[in-house]
Amino acid sequence: RIQILFEKIMSMVSEIEQSVDPHFLTASSTSLTSLNNDIDESYLSDLILDPPATASLDQVRHDLCLSNMGCKQRGLHEYSTWISEQLMYLPKPTKVKLPDPPKHWSPDSDTIEFVNQLMLSQEYLRAVTLLKDCESKTGKFLYYYCKYLAGEKTRIEAVDIKARREVKNEYLDELRLELENQRQNNKLDVYGLWLLAVVLTKSGMAERAIPALVDSLHLDMTFWGSWKELAKLIKNKHQLQNLPVLPHHWLKNFFYVEVCQEMYYANDALSYIQALNEMGMTNNPFLMSKKAEVHYTLREYDLAKSALKELLEVDPNRMDIMDMYSNILYVKEDKVGLTELAHHAVKIDKYRPETCCVIGNYYSMYGKHNRAISYFQRALKLNPEYLSAWTLMGHEFVEVKNYNMAIECYRNAIDINPRDYRAWYGIGQTYEILKMYMYCLYYYMEAQRLRPTDSRMVVALGESYEKLEQPAKARKCYMRALNVGDKEDIAMIRLARVCETLKDDEGAVRWFSKYLDMVRSGEIEPGEDVCFAHRYLAQYYLKNQRLAEADIHAHKCCEYKDTKNEGRALVRQIAAHRNSESNIKNSMSNMRRNLFQNDQSGSSSTQKRTRPGQGDASDSDMSFS
Numbered sequence: 098r099i100q101i102l103f104e105k106i107m108s109m110v111s112e113i114e115q116s117v118d119p120h121f122l123t124a125s126s127t128s129l130t131s132l133n134n135d136i137d138e139s140y141l142s143d144l145i146l147d148p149p150a151t152a153s154l155d156q157v158r159h160d161l162c163l164s165n166m167g168c169k170q171r172g173l174h175e176y177s178t179w180i181s182e183q184l185m186y187l188p189k190p191t192k193v194k195l196p197d198p199p200k201h202w203s204p205d206s207d208t209i210e211f212v213n214q215l216m217l218s219q220e221y222l223r224a225v226t227l228l229k230d231c232e233s234k235t236g237k238f239l240y241y242y243c244k245y246l247a248g249e250k251t252r253i254e255a256v257d258i259k260a261r262r263e264v265k266n267e268y269l270d271e272l273r274l275e276l277e278n279q280r281q282n283n284k285l286d287v288y289g290l291w292l293l294a295v296v297l298t299k300s301g302m303a304e305r306a307i308p309a310l311v312d313s314l315h316l317d318m319t320f321w322g323s324w325k326e327l328a329k330l331i332k333n334k335h336q337l338q339n340l341p342v343l344p345h346h347w348l349k350n351f352f353y354v355e356v357c358q359e360m361y362y363a364n365d366a367l368s369y370i371q372a373l374n375e376m377g378m379t380n381n382p383f384l385m386s387k388k389a390e391v392h393y394t395l396r397e398y399d400l401a402k403s404a405l406k407e408l409l410e411v412d413p414n415r416m417d418i419m420d421m422y423s424n425i426l427y428v429k430e431d432k433v434g435l436t437e438l439a440h441h442a443v444k445i446d447k448y449r450p451e452t453c454c455v456i457g458n459y460y461s462m463y464g465k466h467n468r469a470i471s472y473f474q475r476a477l478k479l480n481p482e483y484l485s486a487w488t489l490m491g492h493e494f495v496e497v498k499n500y501n502m503a504i505e506c507y508r509n510a511i512d513i514n515p516r517d518y519r520a521w522y523g524i525g526q527t528y529e530i531l532k533m534y535m536y537c538l539y540y541y542m543e544a545q546r547l548r549p550t551d552s553r554m555v556v557a558l559g560e561s562y563e564k565l566e567q568p569a570k571a572r573k574c575y576m577r578a579l580n581v582g583d584k585e586d587i588a589m590i591r592l593a594r595v596c597e598t599l600k601d602d603e604g605a606v607r608w609f610s611k612y613l614d615m616v617r618s619g620e621i622e623p624g625e626d627v628c629f630a631h632r633y634l635a636q637y638y639l640k641n642q643r644l645a646e647a648d649i650h651a652h653k654c655c656e657y658k659d660t661k662n663e664g665r666a667l668v669r670q671i672a673a674h675r676n677s678e679s680n681i682k683n684s685m686s687n688m689r690r691n692l693f694q695n696d697q698s699g700s701s702s703t704q705k706r707t708r709p710g711q712g713d714a715s716d717s718d719m720s721f722s
Contacts (some may be wrong), residue, residue, distance in 0.1 A: 130285075154377050156347075164381070165180040179383070184379045205232070209235055212243070217475040224243040241289075248269065287314075294306035299703075309342070325355065328359065334360065354366050356392070361518075404430070405418060419451040424485075453472045470490055487506050487509045494506060521547065524540045526557075551581070559575045563598075593607075594607050602637060606637055610628075613627070628660040
């Protein structure tokens with residue numbers, strides 16, 4: 098009763114919000130009502146992307162060196178590190194002309210050099226004070242960038258999980274207005290446009306950030322930061338294929354690798370990785386890690402594991418893939434391998450968030466969930482934007498039945514990366530445990546939108562519809578799960594039981610029979626639903642007087658504990674039907690025998706009544722007999 102009352106209250110609240118805020122109505126129509134329509138199969142079509150761009154290794158090295166200078170000068174250490182890694186693993190050239198360093202000197206040069214050192218120690222506000230009067234483009238960029246980093250540092254240092262989600266960057270509005278004003282006056286270079294896009298994204302204006310990034314790429318196509326930030330903003334196939342024209346540069350191949358891997362278009366990602374390998378970028382750790390991630394998202398854990406082993410042979414102390422490697426070992430239940438990996442990570446650097454994540458997985462595998470939570474929290478203290486730690490900590494809070502904290506962890510993960518389907522799916526599972534099925538339906542729908550070819554998401558939607566007593570929609574979901582490939586082998590039996598609920602005897606018999614055939618052939622491992630399939634088929638065949646088939650399934654029911662009594666009852670009913678049929682046959686044969694005997698007795702009595710010499714009986718007498 099409380100559940101029904103709560104749902105009524107929520108429906109009333111939604112009606113009030115729809116009447117007040119038109120944006121709520123638009124959001125609802127694009128998210129929830131799409132489930133009432135026919136299932137969209139457009140995800141099955143191929144992506145239409147540009148062919149891979151090619152370049153000589155000399156040109157690649159020249160572009161990377163030039164971009165690295167600009168990144169180092171502006172304190173963009175993340176991108177500078179990435180560029181340096183690409184340069185490290187390029188084949189050594191025999192002779193190449195490197196770009197000349199900037200020859201001009203400005204009055205801000207010494208200040209900029211000192212600010213770069215302050216940024217390494219995260220003294221951002223001190224840097225802002227020193228850069229306030231700088232006039233050069235580099236100095237102006239550093240002024241805005243350090244102010245942005247100062248606000249982000251304050252935001253992510255919130256200790257409490259719930260408080261962290263409420264704290265916003267206090268400088269965002271000020272920076273957005275100043276940078277947009279600079280853009281209108283054409284005073285922003287490629288780095289300024291990139292920073293404007295980052296600020297717009299953090300302010301919830303991602304649609305306005307995309308044009309800024311496209312403009313920055315047309316100014317300088319060698320800046321990896323703009324490519325990577327643009328890849329983060331692509332949410333779906335339609336948005337990717339309707340982007341403005343991008344420069345045809347070899348870095349565009351890396352962009353497509355990032356986008357296709359995040360959007361789970363595995364074949365396209367692998368094709369662009371192959372194109373980069375053919376350009377000469379073999380044994381590139383970044384590409385090897387992306388290849389492993391593609392196999393990991395496809396749940397091809399053996400291939401992902403072998404790819405990571407190859408990567409660790411090239412770069413044995415690489416830390417940024419340790420968390421993914423530990424997840425694979427966890428799923429494979431490889432306790433020995435996970436133990437060795439934890440010791441190896443501690444030996445490299447025990448204060449890295451990846452190390453804490455590996456140790457957290459280690460304790461989780463052994464059922465020590467509170468210890469695992471403490472290590473995930475330690476990882477987040479080292480890096481509050483660490484996506485894997487938020488998601489895994491949410492899983493652990495579910496294990497200890499702290500559902501409020503689990504939901505907060507998943508929401509933090511979504512704030513960091515809205516395309517993380519694991520966080521959406523985790524919130525859906527948590528609300529399902531809490532029996533809040535309308536909520537879990539929404540989150541499962543978001544997870545399914547991100548992973549349209551993952552049968553687990555579609556099956557979860559179908560189960561939610563079943564619990565909301567909407568079996569017709571559940572049947573549609575289970576059919577889709579079969580179409581995309583049911584790796585969990587549960588969609589078929591769910592579909593059969595939904596058909597049973599809908600009184601669709603033809604569909605139920607079809608799918609129950611197919612399920613049992615696949616169990617007998619070894620394609621599906623027998624589960625607890627096998628006995629219920631036999632029970633339904635026995636009842637159906639009994640109802641349709643197909644007693645031989647009904648008897649086979651009824652005896653199968655007797656082999657299972659859950660349907661043993663029902664199976665025995667069905668056997669007795671079948672026996673009773675057979676006895677009644679035999680009795681009917683016996684009575685019919687007796688009737689025929691009696692009729693035949695009456696015929697014989699009638700003819701003999703007629704012959705006895707005929708006296709000798711009187712002749713044969715008349716035709717009418719014979720006819721009467």
